[in-house]
Amino acid sequence: MKPSPTLKKIAAQLNVSISTVSRALKDHPDISIETKRKINELAALIEYDPNPYAVNLRTHNNKEFAIVVPSLSNFFYHSFISSIEEEARKHGYSVFIYRSSNDPQIELEILKSCRLKRVSGVFISVTTETKDIAPFLKLDEYGIPVIFFDKVPACELCNKICVADEHAALLAASAILKKGVQNVLGIFGDPNMSITQVRYHTFHKVLNEGNQKIQLQSVNASSADEAEQIVLTALADFKGRYLAIFCMSDEILAGVMKAVQRKGLKFPQDIGIISISDGMIPKLFYPEITYAETSGFKLGKLALNRMMRCIAGSSFAQTIIDESHLVEGGSI
Amino acid sequence: MKPSPTLKKIAAQLNVSISTVSRALKDHPDISIETKRKINELAALIEYDPNPYAVNLRTHNNKEFAIVVPSLSNFFYHSFISSIEEEARKHGYSVFIYRSSNDPQIELEILKSCRLKRVSGVFISVTTETKDIAPFLKLDEYGIPVIFFDKVPACELCNKICVADEHAALLAASAILKKGVQNVLGIFGDPNMSITQVRYHTFHKVLNEGNQKIQLQSVNASSADEAEQIVLTALADFKGRYLAIFCMSDEILAGVMKAVQRKGLKFPQDIGIISISDGMIPKLFYPEITYAETSGFKLGKLALNRMMRCIAGSSFAQTIIDESHLVEGGSI
DNA sequence: ATTATTACCGCAAACGTTTGCGGTAATAAT
């Protein structure tokens, strides 16, 4: 366990003061080029790097962003995080990721840690059980901007970056209308989640506003297995009539596909399928599933942009919503 | 931007010294219960939390692990990381995740940051281009244990945690033998990766040692699309004969399934499929794909256990290899 | 030859902790 190089050691070796070394390494104009040269040389030789704890204790600022997510296994997060990281690096920030395991207690600990470490900013997708936004406001009090994404709390004066729930649902519904399908089964997730409500509402509104007669049935499924069962019974109900199934999420799509394969149905001939997705699952099937895309990439750039403004002093709260687009796969 | 509570403020308010406050909060026996009570009360009231930078500067130890991965979109990582986190929490450690984007340069920066922050330990899956292990040895010099997992460098005296490449390939090959299939197509990934070599070697060895006459053909595919093409041409070659396809990875499985669906083949009747996987992709199909599992969960526990021993002073390098098991899905 | 400017550097305090050591008042032992 060898000791780390410090300013003090450089100073002693070169018979100068610690302040001089510190200033030389920061290229301060007060220091002569000759001493700067000597100091930089020695520093490079012994591989000096400033102790971040000492620096932070003194200066109270670090260049780090924290991203907090409930889980890692999510393609949307993946693209969002990649995007943020790439952009943050350009601004000289590094980012690390915390995982809350969808546990509000752990989330709280993570937030506290972010606060104590005085990170420059926090991007967070909250737990499904997160109700209390006080801890987030507290971060703000300490001058740490918080930007919510994907799973956002119901809070007016927060910065939020949302996937295009509404637009995606609209695109999917429009696609169904264009196909002239008569019977539609919509499968949605947890009815308590705002994402579900928005998608449900928009989907229904668009389908009902179209001047076609559509028999629309909607149900909620809390798991892939449940979605599978729903489809199996629906297939019996709609026997003989062409049915289009709308899947609100990848998880539901997975269950639906299980049922479709189990029954040996071909799409788009026997049945129509359309989904909202980040694009991974839909591409596993043939024909590929048609979906309204919710990619995190552009959103990440927007989020970081918003963050930089917050750091620059903007206290203006804003909700940014991405646009979606339809990816035709041939499943409807 | 309100100021943080500090020991000094508590001390001033209560007319005691900073040392007394510090000791009281740590339940030091030198402090009377009465003063302890007062101090703890005030600390709770103003929500005092020690400044981690000051603490670390003084004590040189934090209770944090870093996990470094090339990418987040990987189910094996997901289970491995979950497992590590869960276990680490029990030991009072928190963990954060760094993402190298498979870029050796970024990886280097992350390692440096880990070193400067004197994290308690690093779990890392290296970049595919990482050749130089010097930076890792340097961490060791500073007393920071490094445990490699999944993508590990060729280095004898390192702690490594590996998925059960050999065992998984063996299980898959044995399953094929048991089914008595005559024609086998093995599709493997990048032939330069050690993981590919091990799986290839074992798979071939087991199939050839079985005293059955098997026509085995193996190819490498660097993408899902390539795997799909391979299957399409193979189906023409093996026309009329029952074929079993072994997929070394999820990516290859995805390509294979594309071809199988495109041709409208049913498994296990028309074709047999078996894979090595963490279990997500295989469960999307019906029947589910039979696969040899490479789960990170148990491995994570083992890795953390090894880490705790390293921290306790063990300098003994060890390679831990997980066992795999076959998950029957009905695809062969 | 005195004064003002410039170039260069160091002192010392501060950030917020932890901890060895010593010190006083109260109690217990001679």
Next chain:
DNA sequence: ATTATTACCGCAAACGTTTGCGGTAATAAT
């Protein structure tokens, strides 16, 4: 009534930086 013990607390240094301020020697201006 003196000495030894105990209970409780504070001083001060240290961790490794940064930075305002002042200070000296050399140069430029009077």
